[in-house]
Amino acid sequence: MKKALWVSSSVGALVVVSSVIGAGIWVNSSGFGLNHPPAQTAEMPAPLFSSAIDPAATEVPDFDALAEQLNAKATDSRLGTFVGIARDVESGEVVWQHNPEVAVRPASATKILTAAMALYQLGANDTITTDVVAGDEAGTVVIKAAGDVTISQEQLDDLGQQLAGQNISKVLIDTSIWPDAAFAETWDPVDIDAGYITSVEPAMIEGGRLGGAEGDLPRSHTPALDVAQAVADRVGATEVGTGTTSNQEVLASITSDTLVERLARMMKDSDNVMAEGLAKEVAAKQGKATDSASTAQMTLEILQQHGFDLTGVSIVDNSGLSFDNLITPQLLDDILTRAATEAELKPLLISLPIAHGTGTLEDRYEGLSGAGWVRAKTGTLTDTSALAGVVTSQSGRVFTFAFVSNESAILPAREALDEMASVLRDY
Template sequence: MKFIIAAVLLFSFSVHAQPVEANKFADVEKEFQSLAKKFGVQLSDLGMYATVGEGQDMKVLLDINSKKTMIPASISKVATASAALAHFPPGHKFKTQLLASAESKNGVLKGNLYLKGGGDPSFVSENMWYLVNAFTRNGITRIEGDIIVDDSLFDKVRYDVSRQKERVDRAYDAPTGAMSFNWNSVNIFVRSNGKGNGADVFIDPQNDYIRLVNKAKTVAGSDNKLLADRQDDKKFEGDVIHVGGSIGQGLKEVVIFKNITQPDLWAGYNLKSFLAQRGVQLTGSIKNGVTPEKADVLAESESKAIEQVVADMNKFSNNYVAEMLTKNLGAVKKTKGASLADGMQVINEHMQSLGVPADQYRLESPSGLTRENKMSSFAMWKVLQHLRNDFQVQPEFLTSLPIAGIDGTLKKRMKNSKAERWVRAKTGFLTNVVSLAGYAGIEDGNVITFSFIYNGSTDEAKIRSFFDNLLIYLVK
């Protein structure tokens, strides 16, 4: 229902908006200059383009270096979302399957169980439970074989070269795989256990892929000085995580998110754990491989609808989802081993189809987690304007964006101001890069389409405040 409401709201702007008054935005340039001076922003570091209204009533509000190519950071995901919504219709779902080529008898499957990934970025514990529960209805309680994880839909490149070269074990830098689970990250919960004692550490979901080394301590106070790092151990095929440092006894619980390194084995070990909890015994081990052509489907789980997956990407600027969607775009043309490069070709072809000037963008990463992407604010505006005008994708995209003062990466921005709930936009951030691109509604029914990019050395917090205050002015 919320998607329908969003569609009606934005569509009503197009139908019932009043003509833009000639003098209504007469002081925009003056306000812009005043705010730039207040926050110490150099105009040469900006690329900005904003319009209000549409058709013959469209008025350009800001045009600051709009044709200059700059590092866009995570607003790159707007182009990724546009291509994904163009190629996957609303309601499209990715499938994850359990299959077998051997027959079962008296509750025993005499052969391998295949876990086949369909590129679902949103496959989490709830989906695994659904898949396992569906599997148990086959009456199988023992698997005399291995769990074979088939993630052949995508290539084996887990960390694409378009990302920043330095790997970190944080959740936002999670690897990709056609068979992925829980954002390819693990939750580590740490609880204090009385001053002078150790600390209780829990892995969720608990499985044999993770080996936990707990050296954390409980100390006086309420400080969080916990450290969690992944350590190399060539004798162990999973990931070894060391938790150290200290947690204050005044803290009830602290959660730490860490990515894993091998999505296929990670998913396979979790499947084994979930099966065991339903009383299904596995005699073999976890391996990767390819499903036989004549294998029978024993259970199937569908992903969220594509519009909800796009929202997962945009609301929280999830780089993992951006790359998973891009490899799925590559899989549209390539049924095995789809790469990020295959998907980026589709995204760039989509950009060309929108008439985005070829000399004003270069996209190598779908997430923007790179300094190699380049885009002008006008090029980004062209994509936003397409998404605003194409009713086939408009409501889905609009609903995917963070809402000022309400949720996602804009939850704490423009809160309790005139712009709260009136701005929906994608954020972007890298060192010395701040960007914001989306829509601002005004009470007369008109909508401002804007694209703001900053590349410079001014404190990023000041730039965000500069952008926010300018939008607050435009809205009111």
């Protein structure tokens, strides 16, 4: 499933176009409606831009009525301890806020920070090439793990075909590119079998999932060795293990999707392994420590270098799985606003799930006006629910927002957050 969203400022006119292929949704600021269900296929046209705001309008509208509605929603008991912010992208004006400078537990909304950091450091077209090289011993090959945590069965088949006929008896995998701890101290090992995380190693089959390519399937406890075993099975080798080689002769190779494609997948399923893998990829390229706590600090340093206010912010991983992360709604919204106005971060918005259409928002927004118009990153942990994204209003304004609820029951809080985002849509 592919999707695209453009939000940019150009000569005073904000531009928004959103498309989903295969999900039955076509939304743009000219007034195309929501068609869901039934599913249909819509081809993305040549670059299409339509003004979301009257170019002749020179005055910022009065947002007082909108703020009153959001204030009323913010007092909803379903939200527990609640903080948030909403901003008009065209003017840059904060239209509503409630303790936006207070750092709270963000859950997977943390991935917004990770995505921005990766785009700044790697660029949208970044890919990862995994080579298989000749070993030091006859009959041995070594997989040079390079950071691809999404190796597919089809790619493994490709490696097997490239290596066919080379009389291979042993397959080793070299994971030395990420030498530091692969499993964070703040994660619960129970979550491996629950399907949320595993040891994040520099070569993994579909994030270490067992029995499928997506979703919260149980994860392997030996993900890198699984890659070696999968290659061995395809070439008839009888031994697998870890190891290195001084040989540089490349016998086979595969290349990952681009960063844009990987971000879309990471956000769609809120994939913790992919988020941690992105941070480790950046750290390894910079010669920095690759454990999760160190890469989290690296993420903050990079964001600070790009001018973001990190007051009160503290994270210990890049996925949001840790309960020790603290992020302000202000920072989340600052990043989203930057993504809505600067080309470098634009793919971040493209990656966000669509309300009642895709990913973690597919089953939400039933009967709400935000369906098909809200694009947002979700966040869920015990007593924690977050929603941060972008929405085009009925009047043509584009708003970014970041809402975070702590000390609240998950399902009721989600409903309240979706209703708040729909208030922005109704403006």
